[in-house]
Amino acid sequence: MEKYVYFFGGGKAEGDGAMKDVLGGKGAGLAEMTNAGLPVPPGFTIATSGCRLYFENGNRMPEFIASEYQQALDWLEKLLAQELGDPARPLLVSVRSGAKFSMPGMMDTILNLGINDKIAEAFAARTGNPRWAYDSDRRFIQMFGNVVLDIPKEEFERIFDGQKKKRGFKLDTELAPEDLKQIIAGYKSLVRKKTGKDFPQDPRVQLAMAIEAVFRSWYNERAATYRRMNKISDDLGTAVNVQAMVFGNMGATSGTGVGFTRNPATGEKEFYGEFLMNAQGEDVVSGVRTPVHISELEKINRAAYNQLREITTRLEKHYKDVQDFEFTIQEGKLYMLQTRNGKRTGPAAVKIAVEMAKEGLLTPLEALLRVEPEQLNQLLHPVLDESKPVKVLAKGLPASPGAAVGRVVFTADDAVTRGKTQPVILVRAETVPDDIHGMEVAVGILTSRGGMTSHAAVVTRGMGKSCVAGCAEAEVDEKRKQLRIGSKVIKEGDWISLDGSTGRVIEGKASTREPDPTSGDFATLMKWADENRELGVRANADIPRDALAARRYGAEGIGLCRTEHMFFAKERLPHVQRMIMACKDTADAKEAAKYEKERRAALLKLLPMQRKDFFGLFEAMDGLPVTIRTLDPPLHEFLPKREELMVEIAVLEAKRQKGAKLSKLKRLLEVVEGLHEFNPMLGLRGCRLGIMYPEITEMQARAIFEAACDCKKKGIEAKPEVMIPLVGDVKELALQKEIVNRVASEVFKKKGVEVDYLVGTMIELPAAALSAGEIAREAEFFSFGTNDLTQTTFGLSRDDCGKIINVYVSQKIWPADPFAVLDPKRVGRLLKLATKEGRESRAKLKVGICGEHGGDPASIEVCAEAGLDYVSCSPYRVPIARLAAAQSAVKRSAEKVYTTA
């Protein structure tokens, strides 16, 4: 028969620390501490499976579970020689939630259960501490009334404050036992009014109701949201811990406190925490009384202090991790109430992992697993100084981490102008490629639309710049140059701050601090990661500055250089536009030749500029491979917007204006109309451009190889990898490859030197993944473009998806935003299939990923499983990817051991 209840106490427990699945984190910790002989108040844990059965049973406690915990209660009563509801020797218990994964403060807790009027009186009489007795009763009724009976806290507080006011008191402690009795009476009549029933006096009924209430709290809104944010499954359920109460508020020799074995903010190895004498746990947290630093305890109760230090040191060694513990001293005697692995900041995580490894507490491999890759973000970007208060105006998506403080501007041009003298934050409804010059000078970007992989998000992450995207509360009025959040209006030039790590939009100038990513511990951890990972890590970088940053962060090459960003520069755009104006259809061969000539003339102007770009990249990455993608975006992105032209023309016509400007605009509109597409994402872009206009690919190939040859002559080793985008059929790649190879041999002949290079393709369409075997006959490498692959696999545009993704994630249709975390079931299936079939047709095929997922730890794990050679991500995510890759390798080699064992 399955067991649902596990007791602990008297030096031994039925469960142990490994049983987090069954007992939850808290229950497992209590069992483990009990078994270790630590002073833990005894009790029992109702397993998480009980919670699941409770819900399955239509939110009713199954009879067999109820009878099982009754037995445990009997045992507890016997152990302590106390009895629930017996005024002579009353047993009081706490009832607490405790899920497998820590969800601090999200679910409910009830203390002092077992008290009632009679027992309170008996306590008062026996302890000579009537204030404590009635206050315990008062607290219990309030907590039970709120948690179990669903009566708002405020209504209790109103009664409490009313009594204080009536008596003219300021502090709670001024209240006399009689006052507390009055309050209790008020509470009870409130309960009667709200529930139509008397407050339950039978402690066994109280217990049953409390246990069910704690189960139910698994589905309260706070908890559900927390799980969604932390990707914790709804199916787990919570355990319930019923534990004998100990009291820190029994007078001057009692107290309670919390602490960490190391500083969770900095990672320093110091005994860290705080306590209050004559208090219960909530008093430490509530801020009514100021707690005292834990070192003070030594002066008050040296024995308890030493015992606490000894116990927590043992616990840290035992769990091989920083412990976050709670303790109570009841009349001089120390009790441990909880221990768990402590949450910590990124810098602390790194420091603790490395130091513990150096202390021999962990192996370097174990240390690697102790840092969440995402936590490294905090070491890589300027961050908000959390010690200072801030006023949060709104929350958007944490699109690109780090803090930014600047003056608001609403256009890219304004950003450039104002940005010369002041830090600016560019605020847009959404950004578009021709905002790039503004984004480059801004210190941060705020958008009201778009998701985690919107243009703004992707570009800023690439730049390592703070961004809050898709902030729906922010109404951006670009025309009037104002930002409205609720009733607050922010004008151009006003200061705001962004926290890209949390998505917060903050009023005024927030304080920030610079992290030190090159600290010794960080470097040590990265060294261990590099020694243990199998996946290579490259960076997506378009310009030498980013490439240098990437290299500094440990990138082993460039996995994606997007050449289109180079086309937007001010001195280049006119040539690009001239080329596009000549992208016209005609059946007349002569006319077609004329247009081609015109296009070639414009491209010739761009050639030296592109050559310079590539030279810079090769120089920055000297000796490392540089993957350059040929032109990808739809051409209309380089022209003014269609609807804006239409408006401009209509307005001129309405004003009966004529002349050169109007006809020029009309000619321009004609071209824009010709290029207009209903779904540009599915239109004339990627290699389709190079097939319609081979001279574009030709110019880019020429620039690449001329730059590479020039490098070689100067002793710089260029390793170009030419990447053809949006291939769906091997023939597309073959045609483009032919051009690249022809140009390469022309250039080598002219320059008199040769360089090694590869020609490969993006796999970013289902069609490509499904015919990867064929494509690999031409491709020397694959690079998964999982942004586009996710878009086409799901039929979901990442520019339009924000609203839908929010709803889908909150309704649990998807476990996560598929643009943030690679979908393993469908996109991942294509990735594995294409890698396998590609390698079957070309054994040495190099396979990487350059979509945004390349920097996401969960996605990196899928890549590692699929057997990819490398991932490529934003420069600032390179360390994260290095750590994630190492963790994946360590975990998988551990699995191998288990599998073969």
Add this chain to the structure above:
Amino acid sequence: MEKYVYFFGGGKAEGDGAMKDVLGGKGAGLAEMTNAGLPVPPGFTIATSGCRLYFENGNRMPEFIASEYQQALDWLEKLLAQELGDPARPLLVSVRSGAKFSMPGMMDTILNLGINDKIAEAFAARTGNPRWAYDSDRRFIQMFGNVVLDIPKEEFERIFDGQKKKRGFKLDTELAPEDLKQIIAGYKSLVRKKTGKDFPQDPRVQLAMAIEAVFRSWYNERAATYRRMNKISDDLGTAVNVQAMVFGNMGATSGTGVGFTRNPATGEKEFYGEFLMNAQGEDVVSGVRTPVHISELEKINRAAYNQLREITTRLEKHYKDVQDFEFTIQEGKLYMLQTRNGKRTGPAAVKIAVEMAKEGLLTPLEALLRVEPEQLNQLLHPVLDESKPVKVLAKGLPASPGAAVGRVVFTADDAVTRGKTQPVILVRAETVPDDIHGMEVAVGILTSRGGMTSHAAVVTRGMGKSCVAGCAEAEVDEKRKQLRIGSKVIKEGDWISLDGSTGRVIEGKASTREPDPTSGDFATLMKWADENRELGVRANADIPRDALAARRYGAEGIGLCRTEHMFFAKERLPHVQRMIMACKDTADAKEAAKYEKERRAALLKLLPMQRKDFFGLFEAMDGLPVTIRTLDPPLHEFLPKREELMVEIAVLEAKRQKGAKLSKLKRLLEVVEGLHEFNPMLGLRGCRLGIMYPEITEMQARAIFEAACDCKKKGIEAKPEVMIPLVGDVKELALQKEIVNRVASEVFKKKGVEVDYLVGTMIELPAAALSAGEIAREAEFFSFGTNDLTQTTFGLSRDDCGKIINVYVSQKIWPADPFAVLDPKRVGRLLKLATKEGRESRAKLKVGICGEHGGDPASIEVCAEAGLDYVSCSPYRVPIARLAAAQSAVKRSAEKVYTTA
């Protein structure tokens, strides 16, 4: 050693009729006729493999092939006791192309090869027919000069006409031998001027040059285009037939003609053809002299006539098909020059197949394979009367077959107004859903943009209405209401005609004729098809009229009813728009409830209308399943266009107008902006709508089930199948299914009756196909939406793809437009995978296809292979699908026999 040359003559041939791969169609026919003892001038065939080697060898004749055909030539000379170039007994030959598949007139032919000045003189002397001799020489030089030496025909004709003019002649036959000699001299000096060399006098040199020229003509533009249109592979190459000349122009007892064993236009069993005495083949075709009906031959040469009838009857029996033959009578003696299966019209193909089966010449199964499914089109739509001349203005894509004659209109509203009294043709740059009312009244649609599956093409095919789409030469100026094709300007109200079967746009009123699709032969063929097919055939129909048509054409159910078309009706659109105006985001729960209430109020108005729609469909399809898709398109399609609103507002503002209209427009624009998407195809549509706004699905489900229950009460059997579109994850389907099931049981309870129904899903995203096993746990049926599946698999929008597809097909990147012919490699792979994994998880899963491919014979074959249960297509394509399904089954059962044999 491989054999490249096969001779035929003297009663036997090295090849035979089965060797079309090697000898081409013509060569195989000549061999077969020779073996059958028919009077065929002897000769030899150079195999298609020779052609391929010629190209592989860099357009040079491999030595071993040249020496092999020299041997065949020696043999031919011996057989006829003639010699190439010997004036005493000269051998004259024809050199003709002949590929595996007939490509009439696409490649080159050279007659009279072997003649030169000396031989012409000798001929003149010996035959006493100097006119014939010199005319033969003249014709040869002209043909050789044009085909082999690439000199334009016109330059020869200028010399010829010059001589006629000089002499004041009108007819060619007035030219005397001396005139012809002058012309020959002129021709030779033209050749010298153009090529820098004398015209080659050595017949062996002529022969070598002619053979190579015929090889090369495989790649001339005409031939390449023909192959692309007819899906003939470029890799096949052509054979070359070198055959002794016979002369129909040797005087009054000579003649030449062509004929068919049955009438290729009507299929009537009658000896059909025409001939000319004293003429060569080209004279029959050129139209200079009017040929005579073949029955007249009986009077002129009864023996030859009877022999010809006897031979061709034998040939028809032998080949079990209508023969298209060529013959020549030289001085009274009959020679057969060619026989091949005759091309025929659709009606003829049906009649011939059925009659041959009734005659016992074919089995019904063989008869089924004799009709190209596409040919049935000609029996189903009014067609152009090809006997009347037409003036073609331009050519577009043959988007929806049939002829249409009407007056041009440029807007849907104008179509409705003018369409009340006159037939109208709606001319648009492209059509959009809100043109639907205009499309309904128009007799035909012409668009300048969009491909074979553009909105216009899909909708018109559904309506069985003629459409020419993507006619790039047509410049549509909707503002000025004019259509410009080249210099021709067509204004509103002008007559034009469309031939949707060929894509021709014709000036003025062309003559059309009504076909008779219910003729006995058609019905017989369809009966045989139905008896032999495994695939079910349903139709895509949205309204009772189409459903009735579909049923008349043999549809076994409705595979797709698109409910969105129902939303565009004039009296409904305001309610739809009211609903959409309330599709607003808000974080405020109260406001959200208010919006939902507003949406529900608008939907309540639509409910009775939808219920009536569905009642009509169920009634029309009484007893047959009706698959109804819930709302699919993005909501903004129901609102005015964003850019038009922007322009309107800007113009009003420019004119400093204020007031209610402007603010109303601004409010509207705000909603439109809120719904604006960069890629609506990948945006908020399909089941995403039903998940964001469940009340839409709810209303539609209610309308369906209320209508079905009402039907049942009236004795009509409704079989609804509710189809959820754009599902990518099983959870989406589960959520929508829950709504449908809930509403169904509510309605059944209220109405007091129950109807059987299914809930299933479209498989139209790669994500769905890749998780089909999971989805089938919820879905009771799958229907492949291969339009969208092709779009997402290839990352290619069908609304924007015209230009790209043209280039890709012409550059042979794709064998065909993937929106017209299902791509078997990628989309087909997903289709097979999803069908397999779906059935693994639900054995009885019903699987169909409702994309445009459901009506395409090649695609139907892929569906049959994948094991689908049914295809669904436009009502007017139902017979085509029935035949294609039968052909696929017949072919596959034949394959099974071969495989097991």
